[in-house]
Amino acid sequence: MVKHTPTSVVTIERFIIEQERQFPEATGQLSGILYDIALAAKIIASKVRRAGLVDILGAAGAENVQGEMQQKLDVFANETIVKAMDHGGRLCVMASEEEPGLIHIPDGFKCGKYVLLFDPLDGSSNIDVNVPVGTIFSVLQKITRGTRGEMEDVLQPGRRQVAAGYVIYGSSTMLVYTTGQGAHGFTLDPSIGEFLLSHPNIRTPSTGRYLSVNDSYEQYWDEPTKALMRRYRGLDNEHKPLNVRYVGSLVADFHRNLLGGGVFAYPASSTAPKGKLRLLYEANPLAFIEKEAGGAASDGTRDILDIDPTELHQRTPLFIGSKGEVDQASAMLGGALSSVGA
Numbered sequence: 001m002v003k004h005t006p007t008s009v010v011t012i013e014r015f016i017i018e019q020e021r022q023f024p025e026a027t028g029q030l031s032g033i034l035y036d037i038a039l040a041a042k043i044i045a046s047k048v049r050r051a052g053l054v055d056i057l058g059a060a061g062a063e064n065v066q067g068e069m070q071q072k073l074d075v076f077a078n079e080t081i082v083k084a085m086d087h088g089g090r091l092c093v094m095a096s097e098e099e100p101g102l103i104h105i106p107d108g109f110k111c112g113k114y115v116l117l118f119d120p121l122d123g124s125s126n127i128d129v130n131v132p133v134g135t136i137f138s139v140l141q142k143i144t145r146g147t148r149g150e151m152e153d154v155l156q157p158g159r160r161q162v163a164a165g166y167v168i169y170g171s172s173t174m175l176v177y178t179t180g181q182g183a184h185g186f187t188l189d190p191s192i193g194e195f196l197l198s199h200p201n202i203r204t205p206s207t208g209r210y211l212s213v214n215d216s217y218e219q220y221w222d223e224p225t226k227a228l229m230r231r232y233r234g235l236d237n238e239h240k241p242l243n244v245r246y247v248g249s250l251v252a253d254f255h256r257n258l259l260g261g262g263v264f265a266y267p268a269s270s271t272a273p274k275g276k277l278r279l280l281y282e283a284n285p286l287a288f289i290e291k292e293a294g295g296a297a298s299d300g301t302r303d304i305l306d307i308d309p310t311e312l313h314q315r316t317p318l319f320i321g322s323k324g325e326v327d328q329a330s331a332m333l334g335g336a337l338s339s340v341g342a
């Protein structure tokens, strides 16, 4: 395999092809899905970049399935991804945060063996204040026998993901993905319209620097969660405090902590007993990336990737980031995620 150095210019297309070549039995279908996602990301990026310039901001008037106001860009991002993906013959079904049920492949198009789950524009409440937003995606293999995908194909544990990734629309647009051979990051060069390899084989620090949590919910947390947060903040007088950073846009908080080390926490609370974030198209794909980068993800009692989903829009508490901090969460909240040294 070619060794990529920071000075060689490697497009996402070339990188995907080189990874695919390591698997002679590969049909190229998964690679095709990743190209199509990269194309959709470029289209969404160009729209997000112009959001402040054109009259596109504001609520579209419809409420999405979680009861949140949809912004126009959410609708645009959702449609862009569906249209980029529905005709390639690689997918058998899709599901999106923005749609209540399954998104079937239209009649007349071929069905393939993969399933795509996505959050088209995460952190959308941040759009009109110019804060980074993102797209998150997860790819599974079909497990049912028929041609069209079914709910059973979608409701698979994260451990079965064959690819996952996210796009962050920030000061630059970056796409980070994994197919289980490390997590790799690409930065969009807008002058040539290509994603270029900028962060090969991302490794997250084993202990963290940052804590990202919305602590305005502290009054609604249980005592173990409050104790965990005190420990993260060094208020137990035993540990060095983590640096608090909370954008409130999951992809942005996750991305910073992936590179710098730390933990993103969205715990269960009395007002949100299952947390807020969605298992299938938020927690699972980010957990797969995090694992490939050497980190971990837990709901406090289980590894996120081991949760058996029962509902399409299922929520989960989430502690994700450097292994040291996630292990602490598991130790203090009741789960034994991995060897907890503390």
Ligand code: FDP
Pocket (backbone or CB within 6 Å): 122, 123, 124, 125, 126, 214, 248, 249, 250, 251, 276, 277, 282
């Ligand atoms: P948003 O509501 O803006 O779409 O997934 C939803 C999400 O953002 C995440 O991106 C973000 O991390 C979280 O919600 C923020 O929730 P709080 O406002 O409750 O902190």
